[in-house]
Amino acid sequence: MSTDEHLDPIPDSFILQPPVFHPVIPYGTTIFGGLYAGKMVTLQGVVPLHARRFQVDFQCGCCLHPQPDVAFRFSPRFYTVKPHVICNTHQGGLWQKEIRWPGVALQRGDSFLILFLFENEEVKVSVNGQHFLHYRYRLPLSRVDTLDISGDILVKAVGFLNINPFLLYSPRLEVPCSRALPRGLWPGQVIVVRGLVLKEPKDFTLSLKDGTTHVPVTLRASFTDRTLAWVSSWGRKKLISAPFLFHPQRFFEVLLLCQEGGLKLALNGQGLGATSLDQKALEQLRELRISGNVHLYCVHC
Template sequence: MSIDEHLDPIPDSFILQPPVFHPVIPYGTTIFGGLYAGKMVMLQGVVPLHAQRFQVDFQCGCCLHPRPDIAFHFNPRFYTVKPHVICNTLQGGLWQKEVRWPGVALQRGAGFLVLFLFDNEEVKVSVNGQHFLHYRYRLPLSRVDTLAISGDILVKAVGFLNINPFVEGSQEYPVGYEVPCSRALPRGLWPGQVIVVRGLVLKEPKDFTLSLRDGATHVPVTLRASFTDRTLAWVSSWGRKKLISAPFLFHPQRFFEVLLLCQEGRLKLALNGQGLGTTSLDQKSLEQLRELRISGSVHLYCVHC
């Protein structure tokens, strides 16, 4: 019997957050429970031979627009004569004064294990078991709830750990919502609005559907994922189906995050931090939408409109 066969659909109370294996880059995920002193984030992977740079961002939110604040920006750069690491903070769309650490402690073509340990006043970073740098917080640690990884990096695993695994009361999963789930949209959708849906795919999933309805229960557009044939598509009320050509990022017993960004006359989709395209919908129809409905083989932990 495999390890997966022992897993229940709902995580056990003693687990902080299951690790993520081989995520598609760029990757973004919710940090359940946020960050606090004594929590660690583990990143294991390989630096490609021709890597130029990559970055790990601990963000205050996950929206696409406006860009969220970044409490800690960890950015190794390999393309310069002297490779180095830049650390910084983004606040209100503006970067603050950067801190440059000479030497990278990461090698092109080599594997690595990076640990981010969050203390009361600073984050400490170790590489392959050796302390590498520390960075003092410029934004409250309590605001951080999202991890984003991008650039030239192959990630094997991301883990969320307590420095003391025996700490009691470490349950961090929020209370879930029953599926199907419905949320009212009193003002419809307007440019700049973001819909965020986070959850956990069940062990033997069949489908996932996110639909937007108007006041007459008409369904102008639906986002539908089929786990059977591993397809993701926009389905219009006129019966038109437009497949989204992108890697299928829904996996059994893995967390997911769907973001819909409303722009003038269209909806922009991102899944697990990766942009997957847009669908056209005239602005008048967007403003008339009054309900968000979600159904399928998932547990929901966050629905934000």
């Protein structure tokens, strides 16, 4: 038996589906690998001032006629005195008994971040960081392979995050962790960092160093004041204006995409803007260093 045969293969579900930014509504996409327990879908956007309703459907297939089965519909309604959400399942051409959830923290004109977390027997939904509802499956989760978004909604980003059970059994990397960048960074190169935040975290940093140990740029998350910021080599801090998506005992995924003029950041599938760095400085970077109160499972440069 060769040495390679002793290595555990990385499951396909460990691969993150790229986020989608500013899709045109109605919008439909295949869910890479389908849905399974431990997968999360994030939806960031704005409720238009004229909105009556929108729906997010997790479907079994993507045909238009006949209408495919819908394992889970999440549909906020704004045309009544008190906005509410309707959840339902569509099977064999018929909608089943709907469930109404009152008190959704969404109003016309509001920005929002909705998280769909799929577990073994139910899906849990949070809105703007607060748990809102749970819905027991009426169709097998394994049949779902399509996401469809329609109605009165402006979508900024759709993200797909694998909080996979296999991750718990993956070997952890020592923290602080260092990875060499022999050729520096070039447009199109992606840095991926996956891990788990510890129970009582204080901070988490990703630093990019050049060959002289100079640190041109650092991404720093502070759990004390719940801020995420770019920190330059001369100590200047630029706060990232976005929801703080790092949480104790939760998995996270950071993507840094190198592009002309800087680095583009995505966290848990949500795009969080970019920081400026000229091409010469990017090419001179030689080391990625990660520190803080996290367990690391994957660092890819």
